[in-house]
Amino acid sequence: MSQPNTTDMQKIETASNVLVLGGGLAGICTAEAIAAQGYPVLLVEPGEAVGLKAESRPLNSYSQSEKDTLNKLVEQVRSSENIEILEKTTLSCATGVAGDYRVWLSGQKPLSEKQVGAIVVASELIRNPLNAAYGLEIGGPVITQTDLEHALASETKKFTGKTVAFVVGFGQSGNPLVMERVLRSALELAQIEGTTVYVYVNDLKVAAEELERLYLKARDNGVLFFKLSQAPVIETQENGISITYSDPVILRDISAQADFLVIEEAMEADSANAHLACLLRLDLGSEGFMQTDNVHRYPVSTNREGIFVVGGSRQVKALDQACMDAENAALQVRRLLGDGTRLAPANKAVLDIGKCTFCLTCYRCCPHGAIYWSTENKPVISLIACQGCGICASECPMDAIQIGEFSDKAIHDQVQKSMANTGKAPNIVAFCCQNSAQEAAQMAADFGIALPEGLHLIQVPCAGKIDLDYILNAFVQGADGVLVMACHPRNCKSEHGNTYARWRVNDAQNRLSKAGLDKARLSFVTLASNMGSEFARIVTEFETWLRDL
């Protein structure tokens, strides 16, 4: 993106304190990291008390030195002057934009309003025993992974001389965090006098530091692993459990008896995330996490400027990931809030209130939640939160919004100018998203691949800025063909810009058909920034097709 010169910059005041939602490990690390950057933190915990929760990882699976470090961290956060802790408190409502959020908290104290510059969501993972997947009830010899961990912490004698079987990876595909708990417990059991330990497992999820080693260590300590592709048949009997699976090599059903069966536990997103996401106007990702499946959100960003997600709010990840996320969130906060003022380009998206009919379209379609309604009941675009994508500008029925250097006029002029000196080759106007197609075009050029002579690239901030007008006007100006080139679905920095573009292309194609033109003269394609060769192939094929018409 080209930077506007400094005369176009506007100074904006930002609130300096930060709301952290969730007082588990991720929340604690985040509060500490943000406070260490010099910003006051409001740490809000819905549960009884801020502290290490058993949810994301049971305490007995931490090593002693990890426990010591963590306890010290909790103490530090509790005693920090820069961190205010509110327990048994939840978020009721949030308005505003980055640098100036208003939040209402309810809990022990009556509903209170606070102003914060940024918000970090640090929800914990939830453990969910998957006994139903095996048609079993918890009780008697059937215990959950958590039950086992508690038992191992207190009464290991219970297992002396016993056979313990684990089932994992059949109720859900699982992940390294689930696997680590199983492996640690299995190893611990194997080291108790006279135990026999079986692990019936689908895929061994060992894609985390030291897990392959842990697996080998368990195996070498006598844990027997059975890798199956289907869940074994499990029956509870009077004196224990029977486990049956069919062995592919000897082509026979094999049965084993166990005294205890340990049921795997899924690690899942907190179901409260959905409500929180709604309050904060965040797009939910898959499986209930609060970050969309979009690589541009790496590592802790969301669709909204100034709202970050860490640890279990965004992914199933281990202890160390929570610390990493915390530090990343603190960096982002620092970048956003600076020393209390921020410079932002004044012309990113400019709203001409004289043209506005207050229809709310822009408010609804802004993917970054950057538009708010002022106390005078008018739309206002936040200069900090706005990403300049131009979706609002293209959707506004009154053309009341213009985007910095990508104003309607600038784009029309550019198309007109490029058409002024054309040769014999077919004229192709390609509207290119600056995040993907424009980069790919340049990559093709740098690779030295020849591009069609009559290709005219028109850069846009996001495909969502490509108006119907632009497309039709390109034909009016003499284009033989028009390409609308957007990011792949789920790769749009503005989440839905490519969807808007596709709709508009459909609309324009219908109009072309009605006007008697072949609608294939207008084509919608998606690309990534690293697809230089594909870019060249697509435009060349399009040119060939146009020539052959």
Place this chain on the structure above:
Amino acid sequence: MSTEAKKVMVIGGGIAGLSAARELSLNGIQVELVEKADFLGGHAIQYACKATDNCQQCGACTVESVLKDVVLDPGIRVHLASEVIKISGSPRFKVQLGRVAVSDNDDTSKICQEGYEKNPVQCAAVKGFSKHNAIYRTADGRLNPDICQTADKLEVDAIIWATGFVPFDPDQKSTYRYSELANVVSGLDLERAKRASGSVLRPSDGKPPRDIAFIQCVGSRDERLGHLWCSQVCCPYALRSAMALKHRNPDANITVFYMDIQNTGNNFTGFYQQCRNDLNFIRTIPIDMYETDDDRIRTRYMSETDGKPVDAEFDLVVLSVGIMPGNDNKALADLLQTRLTPDGFAASTDKLHLTATDQKGVFLAGTVQGPKTIADSIAHAGHAAGEVIRYLRRAS
């Protein structure tokens, strides 16, 4: 409290080094970025997009955008084709840089054997050409000496060690006959070829392959080699590549030979279900490769259903090579006076401080510390940048 006028050296310009450099610079810290190769972006800048109808979140395109930010950032000085040869002093480190000779044919990749002049596009992919690296080069693709920094002495307040990994060299598993058989390629070859040409063709005859095999865990989780780690990235990249190939060519018949499938990231369950529908999964790792008379690769494995040996033929075999400790790790650990793990990766102090080392002022970012995806390398680099800022504040 101020971190102004502080300077940090980042060694290694892969995605981890780039991300760390950018985060530091955004926080007002000057960065000296030292990269041994003649381009920035490391391995990941050589990868191709693996989208089907949708983006599959491989993360490759994020490297382009971080690279762009770094190239345009006046707060980051880039030293290409340079390496650290001496470090002395503490807490202010005095660093001596040396020039590294880079030739156009120093890469043994299968797609770039003819050299730059004969095959500029292919070589450019190997060299991580992107719009943004292009500014460091002259028209014939050579490194532009004017643009590269030539300062050979630096003084810095902290160091981020981000020299990444090396992909497993498939020749170490000789029965795959990687060097010998044209149509046995590595995962990295596949990425580069796809980046260069936009499609996947057989090296032997340039035709699109129909029967394709991916062999997982090549060089990783291998007790005989003493590689007791999962590389974490090869299941994700193999499955995504396979799905992208299948999407492009629905007639392709793709088989994945594996021990255990690792998660690819968000929404793994849904993605894996699709993989199961579109690809064949065989839970065993074939050992030997033979060439057939009609230029195919034959391999033999034990059937999962009846334990009998089965012969299978493929047009193309892809070896999913994993993440190995970098070649320079030992030398750099000595220079930086810090430790390696028994596996040869750079050792961090503990699980809560995965970027800290035993040496004050020296921090780790990315795969130098152990296998990571691009996403995790970025997060790790952010963590490192945060730790550096804290360290500099404490020191001042």
